[in-house]
Amino acid sequence: MRATNLHAFTVSLRQEFPEAESLRIRKAKRASGTVWQLVGVHGNGDTIARQLKASNESEAFHGARELMMQLSGRSSSKSFTKHHLRAALEAITSKGYRDATGRAKVSGVRKVCEWLAERSLAVDEKALHKAVMELAPEENRKRRSVLEAASLLATVAGENLDIEGLRFRNPLPTRRPAVDDPAIFQALDTDLLKLGDPGAISVYRVVVVTGVRANGALSMKIPGPFDGDEFPEGGFQPGVQLPYWDSKRGRAGFCTPTVRDWWDHWDLTLPPNQLKEYWMPHDRPATNEQIEKANNLLSNYAAMLRRKVHKDAAHSLGFRALRHAATARLLKSGMQPLTVAELISTSVAQIEATYSDCFRQHAITEAARLL
Incomplete structure (x- = not known):
């Protein structure tokens, strides 16, 4: 998607949020300079005309997504992800792991939270499932740490994450060459x-x-x-x-x-x-x-x-x-x-x-x- 194509950004927004069917992202000239707005009629019947905090069209798209999250009653990813990140880190600290183990667990939780925040996704069962699938293939040993991090985030967020289908699967063992x-x-x-x-x-x-x-x-x-x-x-x-x-x-x-x-x-x-x-x-x-x-x-x-x-x-x-x-x-x-x-x-x-x-x-x- 080109950053100069506001129509394409609007189509993408509507695909993610059906209630944005009659909304669009637009660019306007003001005395203070160029501004970006989300305008139109929300799916609930409310007329929307909100200015977006952005300096270019790509930022306007992400701002529109955040606004739709709020208008549609979904979790605001940045604030809620930070809240759950803090709770997960506190849970890790309370376990008294040895330093190396604790750092590895913290790294896994941060990795999952960053993935969610980059996509403006809430800490819920569907998003965590997708994070595990994309961050580590099932035959990659990193799957274990990613899954553990996602499970901890699900716990602190009160979500029920079914991990059975997400577990690490041992690949076929590496054949070792003959030893001389x-x-x-x-x-x-x-x-x-x-x-x-x-x-x-x-x-x-x-x-x-x-x-x-x-x-x-x-x-x-x-x-x-x-x-x-x-x-x-x-x-x-x-x-x-x-x-x-x-x-x-x-x-x-x-x-x-x-x-x-x-x-x-x-x-x-x-x-x-x-x-x-x-x-x-x-x-x-x-x-x-x-x-x-x-x-x-x-x-x-x-x-x-x-x-x-x-x-x-x-x-x-x-x-x-x-x-x-x-x-x-x-x-x-x-x-x-x-x-x-x-x-x-x-x-x-x-x-x-x-x-x-x-x-x-x-x-x-x-x-x-x-x-």
């Missing part, structure tokens, strides 16, 4: 040195050896004399228990080396001094400040990998790729999915859906062994 352990070892043994940061190098190597999430590597209790323990007899081989705190699942976890000799080859027993200020407890939740500080560090490590090693290095050497390598390594060894899920801190369903190739390969090997 020798190639990964070579890259982590040489290419990773380009980072020039002992802390970053250590975290990447711990992740590939154990499969732990990167922030878990920053809370790992590594047995040794400095912790009042003895180094494991035979070195850090599969079976050595390494406790850590799983901040994603909010519980204590444990992992173990998934491949022989790599831990000792890289001497991962003593974390570099660069990581000391980022270390978190292994047996209880970290504070909000500690988690945020650690996550910022890990984000910097990911950017460093792309910048200093290769822009596409994350596909083979990023934290997700290294966790995938450890998961595939365990499955190929014949370990049961439930055990792998516990060691890697994921779900059996996710493993079964993502690593079907490993199961097929193991089934053939097992058949050969048994038959």
Whole structure:
């Protein structure tokens, strides 16, 4: 629609508001300059001649929509949306969420409110339903946060939002490429040195050896004399228990080396001094400040990998790729999915859906062994 076509704006207004059938937006010249008005007969029989606060025709259209909202008894989107935004933010604050979680929830509510305000829509069931559908596709993980925000706004507005048909739907899992352990070892043994940061190098190597999430590597209790323990007899081989705190699942976890000799080859027993200020407890939740500080560090490590090693290095050497390598390594060894899920801190369903190739390969090997 061109901003110079008042007729088109009027047609659009009438389509949205049937009671505006005999109303039109017009431009008039006054001594003070150009003004825009909404004139004609409202559907209720009242004669309307209202000046609109606008400096151009597009603003006149939005002003006419706001005026029709008021004349038709609909909620004024700006004032009511702000009211419900404040109520939703107060509800979030009252829950006492950790900082990162609270910020994410606030961001979701603001996003939905901005969407409503831009379209001059009230906080009602129909508008919230449309907001959820347009802001995040059902297979996009953002659907969860958008739906949660819309549900909270519906609650504070006294609306009944049916969320069953709006829930996030898991897409088909990404098929993971085959993992070449020798190639990964070579890259982590040489290419990773380009980072020039002992802390970053250590975290990447711990992740590939154990499969732990990167922030878990920053809370790992590594047995040794400095912790009042003895180094494991035979070195850090599969079976050595390494406790850590799983901040994603909010519980204590444990992992173990998934491949022989790599831990000792890289001497991962003593974390570099660069990581000391980022270390978190292994047996209880970290504070909000500690988690945020650690996550910022890990984000910097990911950017460093792309910048200093290769822009596409994350596909083979990023934290997700290294966790995938450890998961595939365990499955190929014949370990049961439930055990792998516990060691890697994921779900059996996710493993079964993502690593079907490993199961097929193991089934053939097992058949050969048994038959």
